Amino acid sequence: MLRMGVRLLSVVAVVWCTGLFGQDQDFSKVQIKVSKVSGNIYMLEGAGGNIAASVGEDGIVIVDDQFAPLADKIQAALKNLGITDKPVRFVINTHYHGDHTGGNAPFANAGSTLIAQDNVRKRLETGGAAGNGGSVRMEVKPAPKAALPIITFEHDVTVHLNGEDIRALHFPAGHTDGDAVIFFPKNNVVHMGDDFVRYGFPFIDVTSGGSVQGMIAATEKVSTQQPPDVKVIPGHGGLSNLDDVRAFVTMLKETSAAVQKAIDEKKTLEQMKQEKILESWKKWSGEFVDSDKFIETLYNSLTGTKGDFVKHN
Numbered sequence: 001m002l003r004m005g006v007r008l009l010s011v012v013a014v015v016w017c018t019g020l021f022g023q024d025q026d027f028s029k030v031q032i033k034v035s036k037v038s039g040n041i042y043m044l045e046g047a048g049g050n051i052a053a054s055v056g057e058d059g060i061v062i063v064d065d066q067f068a069p070l071a072d073k074i075q076a077a078l079k080n081l082g083i084t085d086k087p088v089r090f091v092i093n094t095h096y097h098g099d100h101t102g103g104n105a106p107f108a109n110a111g112s113t114l115i116a117q118d119n120v121r122k123r124l125e126t127g128g129a130a131g132n133g134g135s136v137r138m139e140v141k142p143a144p145k146a147a148l149p150i151i152t153f154e155h156d157v158t159v160h161l162n163g164e165d166i167r168a169l170h171f172p173a174g175h176t177d178g179d180a181v182i183f184f185p186k187n188n189v190v191h192m193g194d195d196f197v198r199y200g201f202p203f204i205d206v207t208s209g210g211s212v213q214g215m216i217a218a219t220e221k222v223s224t225q226q227p228p229d230v231k232v233i234p235g236h237g238g239l240s241n242l243d244d245v246r247a248f249v250t251m252l253k254e255t256s257a258a259v260q261k262a263i264d265e266k267k268t269l270e271q272m273k274q275e276k277i278l279e280s281w282k283k284w285s286g287e288f289v290d291s292d293k294f295i296e297t298l299y300n301s302l303t304g305t306k307g308d309f310v311k312h313n
């Protein structure tokens with residue numbers, strides 16, 4: 001059990017270093033970079049997930065809110081646009097992870113109404129574990145009441161502000177089981193949450209009900225049904241387009257097929273790693289999710305293995 005404990009601690013350290021969950025990070029030096037995406041839609045980058053903002057005569061709607069210590073900087077960056085003195089009226093969460101919902105409590109305390117899919121509220125409320133069902137794993141503490149979404153939806157919800165029908169649509173079992181993709185149809189922008197990221201092989205939170213099949217379904221639907229020139233805000237990384245999404249979908253399908261083939265050939269997870277079965281896609285291997293961790297992710301996703309929740313402190 002000691003060996004297991006050491007392994008888990010080192011894995012947690014790796015996750016922390018990447019900043020995806022934010023613990024142990026120094027936010028004092030983080031600056032919020034604001035870019036205009038289209039019309040009255042802006043993208044804010046700081047630490048954690050990208051933020052989309054609709055800023056206009058009715059006030060402000062943001063998608064995701066990074067980390068609590070950044071809330072004041074995010075508010076200031078929105079005010080500095082000089083477009084409106086009206087507040088952030090709504091915050092829509094793309095999923096429950098702390099690098100996208102960490103600012104929920106300070107925004108709610110400042111008067112914003114939090115909106116998210118039903119499972120986001122459930123997972124924030126109870127806490128639990130996030131992971132790929134294998135070596136990527138971390139505990140998630142229950143969130144304070146102020147951080148819980150007040151309005152939740154099962155399938156979709158629309159916020160009618162700033163002359164736009166901002167629509168949040170649930171895509172089941174992708175990055176997590178509570179993902180929403182947010183559409184700004186008038187401005188031709190979509191925020192994909194962590195169903196689409198630019199840091200390489202994606203983290204799929206199999207432990208929280210995610211699956212590669214669901215991630216493929218979500219990204220493929222967006223890439224085939226959105227206008228060809230739609231501007232795509234990824235969960236992490238720079239502003240993207242549908243070519244980028246299509247390349248991501250292709251990689252997900254091809255790597256899934258490679259792992260499925262190995263499963264059909266009765267290979268073990270260790271054999272798949274030793275044989276480097278994802279070598280052809282190694283340009284996607286990243287610091288957070290390298291090829292071995294992505295093999296684990298796909299193996300667990302395709303075999304329905306969610307991993308055990310092991311308490312380690």
Ligand SMILES: [Zn+2]
Pocket residue numbers: 095097100175194
């Ligand atoms: Zn996430």
